[in-house]
Amino acid sequence: MSGSDPILQVKKLIKTFGKKVVLNGIDLDVHKGKVIAILGPSGCGKSTFLRCLNGLEDVQGGDILLENKSLVNKATNWRLVRQRIGMVFQSYDLFPNLTVIENILLSPLKVQKRNRQEAENQALELLERVGLKDRADDYPRQLSGGQKQRIAIIRALCMNPEIMLFDEVTASLDPEMVREVLEVIAHLANQGMTMLIVTHEMNFARLVADEVVFMEQGSIVERTPAEQFFTKPNTERAQQFLNILQF
Amino acid sequence: MLNSAINVLFEGRNMYRLIEGLLVTLKIGFIAVVITIVAGFVIGIIRTSKNKMVQLPFRIYLELFRIIPILVWLFVIYYIVPANFELSLSSETVALIVFSLWGTAEMSDIVRGAVISLPKHQLESSKALGLSIVQMYQYVLIPQAIKRVIPPMINLITRMVKTTALLTMIGVVEVIKVGQQIIEVNNSHYPTIAFWVYGLLFFLYFCICFPLSQLSRKLEQKWAV
Numbered sequence: 001m002s003g004s005d006p007i008l009q010v011k012k013l014i015k016t017f018g019k020k021v022v023l024n025g026i027d028l029d030v031h032k033g034k035v036i037a038i039l040g041p042s043g044c045g046k047s048t049f050l051r052c053l054n055g056l057e058d059v060q061g062g063d064i065l066l067e068n069k070s071l072v073n074k075a076t077n078w079r080l081v082r083q084r085i086g087m088v089f090q091s092y093d094l095f096p097n098l099t100v101i102e103n104i105l106l107s108p109l110k111v112q113k114r115n116r117q118e119a120e121n122q123a124l125e126l127l128e129r130v131g132l133k134d135r136a137d138d139y140p141r142q143l144s145g146g147q148k149q150r151i152a153i154i155r156a157l158c159m160n161p162e163i164m165l166f167d168e169v170t171a172s173l174d175p176e177m178v179r180e181v182l183e184v185i186a187h188l189a190n191q192g193m194t195m196l197i198v199t200h201e202m203n204f205a206r207l208v209a210d211e212v213v214f215m216e217q218g219s220i221v222e223r224t225p226a227e228q229f230f231t232k233p234n235t236e237r238a239q240q241f242l243n244i245l246q247f
Numbered sequence: 248m249l250n251s252a253i254n255v256l257f258e259g260r261n262m263y264r265l266i267e268g269l270l271v272t273l274k275i276g277f278i279a280v281v282i283t284i285v286a287g288f289v290i291g292i293i294r295t296s297k298n299k300m301v302q303l304p305f306r307i308y309l310e311l312f313r314i315i316p317i318l319v320w321l322f323v324i325y326y327i328v329p330a331n332f333e334l335s336l337s338s339e340t341v342a343l344i345v346f347s348l349w350g351t352a353e354m355s356d357i358v359r360g361a362v363i364s365l366p367k368h369q370l371e372s373s374k375a376l377g378l379s380i381v382q383m384y385q386y387v388l389i390p391q392a393i394k395r396v397i398p399p400m401i402n403l404i405t406r407m408v409k410t411t412a413l414l415t416m417i418g419v420v421e422v423i424k425v426g427q428q429i430i431e432v433n434n435s436h437y438p439t440i441a442f443w444v445y446g447l448l449f450f451l452y453f454c455i456c457f458p459l460s461q462l463s464r465k466l467e468q469k470w471a472v
Contacts, residue, residue, distance in 0.1 A: 097390040107378065156376070
């Protein structure tokens with residue numbers, strides 16, 4: 001652990017839907033540059049947890065601190081927070097009425113009011129990095145699922161966020177397209193982006209994550225360095241989970 | 248006899264008056280449609296709100312115009328409102344009020360339906376990109392909803408044009424009223440005049456509404472979701 005304050009702190013986070021408790025007191029510190037994979041059986045609350053961090057769900061208790069500043073209060077301007085915490089979803093969520101470049105530039109130009117030339121240069125550079133520069137003027141319907149998802153990642157990156165949240169971004173992709181998307185995320189990890197990744201791709205998690213957070217029924221069961229988690233997890237429950245996945 | 252009656256249409260100012268009546272129909276239709284589209288969009292978007300207190304009044308408004316026949320609305324506003332509120336409204340004004348209120352109610356439902364049928368993740372990803380509510384509607388939701396709005400909107404316009412036929416009941420001198428007047432004047436000499444006048448009306452309405460309904464069908468196929 002580095003000595004500095006964590007960039008993101010979650011304290012005793014509670015989320016309920018009616019009577020159903022979805023997150024039951026989550027504690028988590030995230031240090032800058034760390035990649036945390038969040039694993040667990042479906043329905044354990046891992047997606048909801050990410051959505052809370054981006055203000056897409058309101059929370060019923062606990063606190064979220066971004067650089068020591070609480071986000072759980074009425075005064076929080078989530079529009080500003082969301083520019084610092086980018087999120088990519090499972091569904092291909094590009095806007096079908098806009099071209100690739102328009103999708104990417106929408107937020108930098110309209111929300112961040114940046115200079116078009118400068119934002120466009122960054123967008124094209126990012127597109128080039130993922131090998132999609134020639135698709136800038138295409139519409140999303142002309143792209144494959146993997147291409148769309150790579151562009152969704154770039155669209156979030158183009159806001160220059162400090163943290164990225166990935167919510168099962170490869171879960172609805174055809175298997176042969178999973179790799180191209182994971183490579184983009186792995187590259188980000190190498191560059192030192194702070195990331196929280198909800199995924200079912202165990203090999204990928206083992207490869208890119210510094211730590212694994214294993215969740216079940218709305219609680220964190222264990223938090224372990226990635227390599228150790230996959231070879232010798234601390235809890236029986238995590239071991240069972242890994243056994244099921246080993247086919 | 249049958250053939251000579253057709254000449255009545257071209258006698259004197261008859262044809263001119265029919266065209267004039269048609270223009271009244273189209274004028275009322277056009278103004279009401281413009282108001283309908285603008286107000287319907289605004290109210291439709293407001294109605295996408297999840298707030299029950301916002302939804303309820305608009306819901307009642309919509310149902311009132313769905314349940315109560317337009318003819319009744321015309322009579323209510325034309326006869327009852329002026330008598331009780333010392334307002335004098337011309338029949339054309341009443342026609343415009345009723346048609347705009349009715350059209351707006353239906354249009355708002357079309358717009359609302361189109362917006363809420365958009366995938367939820369479109370809304371969430373615009374939020375996650377930091378867009379404001381206005382920006383989200385402006386750049387993401389409305390442009391996508393428009394394709395779903397236009398075909399049913401054209402159908403609504405067609406219905407509104409057809410329904411202008413009711414305006415003769417409150418004394419608007421539109422194309423049907425003119426037709427009836429021509430029939431009344433000439434019926435004794437030319438018993439078949441009704442056939443020609445209504446035949447012409449049939450043709451005129453067809454000329455206005457058929458292209459619209461074709462356009463709506465074409466767009467629906469082109470933009471099939």
